[in-house]
């Protein structure tokens with residue numbers, strides 16, 4: 001009897017007892033769907049994190065200074081000097097001052113807008129381009145001008161695209177909008193990449209205090225370690241201690257985040273995989289019952305010249321077909337749930353998160369379910385030929 | 388002439404705990420090609436035991452069974468399956484059709500295990516079903532048929548592989564007397580067409596339809612000879628336990 005005929009026979013048997021087959025497959029369906037959705041979620045999360053980092057570029061280093069308690073402090077000029085002295089590794093530098101106060105436009109208070117004090121070089125670092133008006137200039141910094149550049153979202157949502165020349169307030173200070181950045185996110189949305197505002201760091205520090213962090217770009221992304229070393233050495237020279245500053249590489253942070261997400265997803269997928277095994281045991285159960293139930297059929301087939309091998313093959317293929325069918329159903333359901341999850345997450349968080357199962361995850365879930373089917377079909381079938 | 392079936396001092400023991408049941412006790416006989424033999428005896432006399440051995444479903448505990456000159460006792464399970472498929476056609480009391488398959492598929496099963504290609508299988512199964520008068524019902528399921536019709540399907544299935552021996556175990560046991568006679572008629576036709584038929588029954592009136600009778604009692608052969616001899620149908624009690632006619 002050929003394999004093809006065995007498959008035909010198995011499918012016939014499966015179709016002739018639909019309820020039982022469905023119950024048998026349930027574990028596999030749930031397991032496969034769960035693995036796919038979880039891995040997809042992990043991928044989406046990873047993509048989201050990578051996306052939010054790439055806003056900043058992976059060739060940047062962040063320096064945070066905590067000079068409280070130290071007898072030394074670091075001025076902006078000293079920081080620029082450090083960067084200039086290590087110009088074989090380091091390129092651009094900008095202080096960054098995160099503004100805690102709300103942004104106010106007219107009588108409206110904006111709570112999701114990120115506002116930051118930066119230097120004239122900042123847009124070169126972040127890769128933003130000015131679409132309307134002008135960017136920040138050295139004179140703005142030197143004069144502590146009360147000006148700002150806003151993201152495309154604010155321009156569209158609050159000024160109808162005519163923001164240049166208008167004013168808004170940050171932490172009680174009125175700023176004149178001198179420029180609008182080009183759209184950088186996929187969509188213009190509240191809390192998105194384009195819901196932002198930049199002002200001169202000098203102005204910002206007057207509103208919210210000391211300048212304590214900087215972004216620095218590297219000339220070469222392959223020399224992360226050397227660049228970090230150079231910065232740290234220079235900072236150590238200033239503070240004579242390593243407890244007042246930290247240097248973080250975006251690339252390394254991304255790597256850390258990614259590996260954390262991977263561990264999380266691995267654990268969750270492992271839990272989902274357990275349900276695959278449970279599903280396999282379900283198949284074994286049904287196969288055992290079916291073998292006992294079908295001793296008569298087995299006897300008849302043997303009297304008609306079936307070798308034990310043929311009978312084994314029949315049962316194993318039936319189990320494999322059942323679990324493969326369950327696997328396929330699980331994949332379809334998993335994909336459906338992934339699309340649904342993407343929509344729900346996007347709506348709830350206001351962030352675009354695409355839950356996308358990898359082909360490898362789909363293939364593995366399917367392979368494992370068929371493998372389980374074969375294994376758990378084989379064990380009772382071995383039983384069958386003893387009789 | 389070489390015997391098709393040859394029992395040489397065949398014994399079969401069943402072990403039940405400490406007890407040993409002697410189901411076949413030094414049974415010897417030969418069946419030649421073209422014969423129609425009935426193995427007859429009361430319940431428990433060892434008929435099914437003989438049938439299982441003849442049918443290669445079981446092997447002797449002692450003695451030798453030669454089927455078409457081949458020693459069945461020396462064969463492994465796969466060889467037994469092959470020889471069953473090749474040389475034997477079974478007809479059972481309970482028909483033993485596979486309920487999920489239609490008639491055509493049921494009759495195809497032995498050919499499938501013989502490795503006959505699908506198209507030829509279809510063709511041959513159809514012819515076999517036409518021979519037993521069910522050519523118009525090939526797509527029906529067994530449970531849509533009467534007992535007599537089901538038994539005819541099982542005859543078609545037994546014939547389809549052109550076996551050397553047709554083995555019928557109480558083929559009329561589950562049938563009323565009229566359909567039983569019909570089935571016997573088919574067996575007689577097969578015999579007339581040159582097939583070798585071994586019929587197993589507890590019923591003397593059916594056994595006498597065969598050409599030759601082997602009467603069993605308690606695992607012994609009590610009588611082996613033509614069915615029209617007066618001793619052939621003597622009840623075991625009347626014959627007494629005195630001796631075994633040769």
Ligand SMILES: Nc1ncnc2c1ncn2[C@@H]1O[C@H](COP(=O)(O)OP(=O)(O)O)[C@@H](O)[C@H]1O
Pocket residue numbers: 401402403408409410428429430431432433434435436437
């Ligand atoms: N599988 C078995 N295990 C134990 N005893 C058996 C088995 N099969 C048959 N026997 C015993 O062997 C004897 C012959 O049985 P069997 O060949 O079935 O006789 P018949 O078919 O003529 O009724 C009986 O005593 C029966 O109880």
Ligand SMILES: [Mg+2]
Pocket residue numbers: 431434435
């Ligand atoms: Mg019996």
